[in-house]
Amino acid sequence: MxxxxxxxxxxxxxxxxxxxxxxxxxxxxxxxxxxxxxxxxxxxxxxxxxxxxxxxxxxxxxxxxxxxxxxxxxxxxxxxxxxxxxxxxxxxxxxxxxxxxxxxxxxxxxxxxxxxxxxxxxxxxxxxxxxxxxxxxxxxxxxxxxxxxxxxxxxxxxxxxxxxSKLLHHSFEESNCLIHFWFYGIETLNFRQLEEDTRNYTRIQAKIFGEIPCPEFHFLYPLLPYKFRHGVEHSDSTVIAMGPANEFGSPDFYDDFLAISCHELFHLWNVKRIRPAEMFPYDFTRENYSELGYIYEGVTTYYGDVLLKRSGVWNWEQYSSSISSDFTKHYNNNGRFNYSLANSSFDTWLDGYVPGVKGRKVSIYTEGMIIALIADIMILKSTSFKKRLDDVMLALYESTFKLGRGYRHKDYQHLLEEISGTSFKSYFNDLVFGKGKYDQYLKEVLELIGCELEFFKTNEGLFEVNFRKMQSQSVEQEHFFKTWLGEN
Ligand SMILES: [Zn+2]
The missing domain is CATH 2.60.40.3650 (Immunoglobulin-like)
Structure with missing residues (x-):
């Protein structure tokens, strides 16, 4: 053509x-x-x-x-x-x-x-x-x-x-990949801090997968004059539209900017390459239904934040604040009692990107992130810290994309079980295909890492949730906590 x-x-x-x-x-x-x-x-x-x-x-x-x-x-x-x-x-x-x-x-x-x-x-x-x-x-x-x-x-x-004619360009090499920043909507930018932070979260992702699968990667950053936040992943690039541009220097804006950037980079593997079989290849003419959104968006949302902490770009306060807002969304949505993650993923084609009918569904991003966190802790526990979700994602990459095929639910379950050495049957029955069972799993994994959820009620009768470290962690909890966050 x-x-x-x-x-x-x-x-x-x-x-x-x-x-x-x-x-x-x-x-x-x-x-x-x-x-x-x-x-x-x-x-x-x-x-x-x-x-x-x-x-x-x-x-x-x-x-x-x-x-x-x-x-x-x-x-x-x-x-x-x-x-x-x-x-x-x-x-x-x-x-x-x-x-x-x-x-x-x-x-x-x-x-x-x-x-x-x-x-x-x-x-x-x-x-x-x-x-x-x-x-x-x-x-x-x-x-x-x-x-x-x-x-x-x-x-x-x-x-x-x-x-x-108004694009700002900056490039550097990291982990054998030439990384480009392209900004529109801002006149000048000091790239030093941004380059350093990007290097750090890129390096840890490259380490998980053993490589960056493209020789060059482009971050396209249109900055808009009004409040905005949207990112989309591509095979060798991402577009991240954010605003307002004049807040770029503020810490909250910059934290969010890093979070979305780290998330979109993780998609370079998870969804652009590790891709549901239903979308391999994409069919542009109709809905490509998939129950796997808890992996392609949920696991990505988990890594988008936790890798900023594990790579040292974020401190604990920054990470816990970000994850707290996910838990706040989770506890304010009664959809968790009414509809499974798998069905909510299937239904993104119906009402996945609007609030929709109150309490009808859950989010592949939020609940997907929570069950990815649960899986990571479960694997660390059952392997005495020798393996974690990283190893599952690498194995999924190698056993599906590298062999020229998409993955199915059973590929992911098989790898979780093989790598952890334990059954994930009830995990899938309860958290992916079931509903209303998050709390019992969360209680167990948060106890292991010495964390807890603190609940406040707002004037509107909503929950505000704080994900925090327990006041006094045991030696075992502290060790688990640090291993989870890559501090050991
Ligand atoms: Zn995403």
Whole structure:
């Protein structure tokens, strides 16, 4: 597929897209626009942003077309060796997964706005950008001469880019990977502390998996003028949109910025490579239901925070404050008595990204994090501190992605049991497929590490939960606590 992206200044936020398609003698070809994007497991229906769709032959004559579904088009192309699809895309949503264009920046998530020919998703893709010469381009793919090339549509769809003359760039090598920061929305930045913190949490992740699986990794950081927080993972990059930009220097903002960055980097393995079999490969045309969100988001949420503590970027106060807010969410959601994590994961496609009906469901992020913590402590205990969840994730990476396949629930359970040497049957029955059983597990693992939950009632009748160290930890508890946090 050959694409062209043209900025038209006629109307704000509209971009013109052309797709040149070679036929193979077909009478009809079906063009498909993705209906969702990996990282957000719900339908997005990007086709609603398309205006003035048309198909033309090389002399400019319009071809007959009709819609086959909300996001697919059938073009009548009998007798043609090549034709072009043209449309305008409304790019006016600045978050980590959408597209946005104004006079300063072209920010595109190709999964939103480019189509592929049905049955030809594995063909190479090439995008030529008609943008000002002064623009720098931040993207995980090479972009020589304003040309972005991908080996197939999957890689292309997974490669967002920012193009602007106002990008700040900084790069350094860590664990055999060239790491790039690309900032938009801030004029100057002292990269010293950020580089050091990023090195520390990157190094510990590389150590868990034995490697960083890409030679270069790009952090794309659009900073917005208003309060905002959103990150999306990609195979060799991440987009993290945060705001307000003028608070970048404040400790709370910076802590949160590090937490989301460490989380998204962990996705480089967990979901971009260690991926549920139901999404290996992704099917862009429909829901890719999976019960495994407690792994791809839950385990990632656990590591996103705990690795900042284990790598020394955060102190205990920073980590306990972050995890306390997760427990606060947990105890204020009666969904834990009503719906399992596995079903809540399946239902992200239904109402996973809105509060939804009160108490209907749990969160793959929050409850997924809690049961990952439980698993980590259970493994440390049963192996006398020789193994932990790190070893399970490494084994999952090696036994699935490295062998070219996705994983299933039974792969994860098998590895948990093999590595810990104990049964995880009741863990899965109670915490993944059951409901309302978190407390009994939490009581046990928190006792082991010498921690406890302190509850306060707010004026609105909600819980506020404080995850804290016990006043007096026993010698065994202190040893466990320190081992868990990598201090021994
Ligand atoms: Zn995530």
């Amino acid at each position: 050959r694409y062209k992206l043209i900025i038209s200044n006629q109307e704000p936020h509209f971009v013109r897209i052309e797709t040149i398609i070679q036929t193979r003698g077909e009478h009809f070809l079906k063009l498909q626009l993705p209906s969702w994007r990996p990282g957000r497991y719900e339908l997005a229906n990007y086709a609603k942003n398309i205006r003035s769709f048309c198909a033309i032959n090389n002399s400019g004559t319009e071809l007959v077309w009709k819609k086959l579904s909300k996001d697919s088009w059938e073009i009548s192309c009998q007798g043609l060796s090549e034709f072009t699809i043209c449309y305008e895309y409304y790019a006016n949503q600045f978050d980590a997964g959408a597209s946005y264009i104004d006079s300063e920046i072209v920010y595109i998530n190709p999964v939103n706005c480019f189509m592929y020919v049905d049955g030809r998703i594995n063909e190479p893709c090439e995008l030529s950008l008609e943008i000002p010469d002064s623009y720098k381009i931040a993207c995980q793919l090479k972009s020589d001469n304003k040309l972005i090339k991908a080996i197939n549509f999957d890689q292309f769809a997974d490669s967002p880019f920012m193009a602007s």
